[in-house]
Amino acid sequence: MDVAALRTFVVVAETGQFQAAADMLGISQQAVSKRIAALERHTEVALLVRTPRGSRLSLDGQVFLPHAKKVLAAVEQAEQAVRPGSRPLRVDVLNRRISPAQVVYRFYRSHSGTELDAVTLSRENAAQAAQAVLQGAVDASFRALPADQVPAGISVERLLDTPLELLVGPGHPLADASWVSPADLAGHRIWIPGIRPGTEWAAFYQTLSNAFGLSIDALGPDFGDEALMDTLADSASLATLVGSEDRYLWPRTHDLRRIPLHDPTPVYPHALLSRSGDQHPVLTALRDHLRTASLPGPHDVWAPDWAAR
Template identity: 35%
Template structure:
């Protein structure tokens, strides 16, 4: 005996909605078509599944017994369909931000291969873990120092050098690069550092080790506002680059040396993910990773062993 999945769906719709008319509306079908499907299912099974009453429709004893298996059957069919659709959709990659090193890794993967990609921007670890586990994203970049959720893997992907931005009246404005010791006692204004975010934690470590005060006060009114404040100040700095904050001629970018701080990007994915392009993307990210002697916070160093 082969069951018609459409007929099983119609049976479940009537049970859930309690009326043939409501089930028909939800399935975008006529009431007659729903009735025919259920009659076909009852004929195949050899038993009545529904009893019509003035209050609507209720499962018979046989219908109630069949109900759990019917739900399991439809759930399995939906999972199989979703799995196949997932294999043929673009690879969904969470880059955390559009102006950071991971976007270049994704771009080069797209340009050198034949895989389609979708760029996703999350708000950090909380939503990332859920999305990796349920398959709504296939891979994600970010900074992670603690234990990973079950089934999630991680490889080092990039160490992104971090420069500073200062106004053209700042004492360091005519320098192309400065040693980190020169920043001791400075205030880095970073209102976009969301409390408890992975990047805010990074700058807390950096500030504590090198004597830089990280000021997150005040609302973040956007990049232009930050650049206006930094550009007009003779002593404020912010960590960032001209890619993140373009179009401000009164702001100067300066490289940091001795040591150069780097933001550590890991690539993460879930064991259960079967997107056909995912293994190639993981390999591409690993090939892209070229570590140098850069500064990292202590919690990151075990995951990037060649960095200082």
């Protein structure tokens, strides 16, 4: 059933005049007549009775009118539900303790009244996250998406480079360093449990390892952040890598140390993925916020050459 014909029928029923309906709809009287005729052919009944003074509803038209209005109301609700800005922006932040989540939270706090939902698709790799954006499961996602995996219809902009830091316990040989070079980590065991094969972070750490001759492993079960912090506090040889804005909590007695990496500074290249042409106003505001609010990056950045820009 043609929605435009339904809308035309309702306007004719309310005005009683084909010309008045045409004026209200911004179409010709001939177009109104064609729409009504098509609707009557579809329903196989006469919905309007033509008179010298205009038109009035037939008996079937009187029965049909309230249903037509309900259909048009449902169509309007459906359009409103997906109209840009009519619903909260749904953003995949990958993990609530890492940099994208902190940035989105600061954006939310600085934009009073903004409606958005921060979600995690942490079990998806970058290519699958891009498909989730393309299919409308989320509006945007922060991912280190390889340039050769950007699907058609996806816009990618690298807006959030997160510098890495070394996290060690007080007994580690590098615990008192003010900063270290990635090359200084060669020979030290860096443990990052939970690296899943096929994910962009697995590719990132493999590229980092190859570039600087590091020993990064994910051996053993991942018992969570608390277990990792406990292990680091008790170890004189174990270290891990975290983002400079990642939020971790540990007991004061652990005395863990976060040590910046420089010369060069490895960064995790978070890119904002969205559907090409998406006009959601909150997405536009978030993108502008990321472009203007981010602090200048270090001069000696290292990032994988496969990362999309």
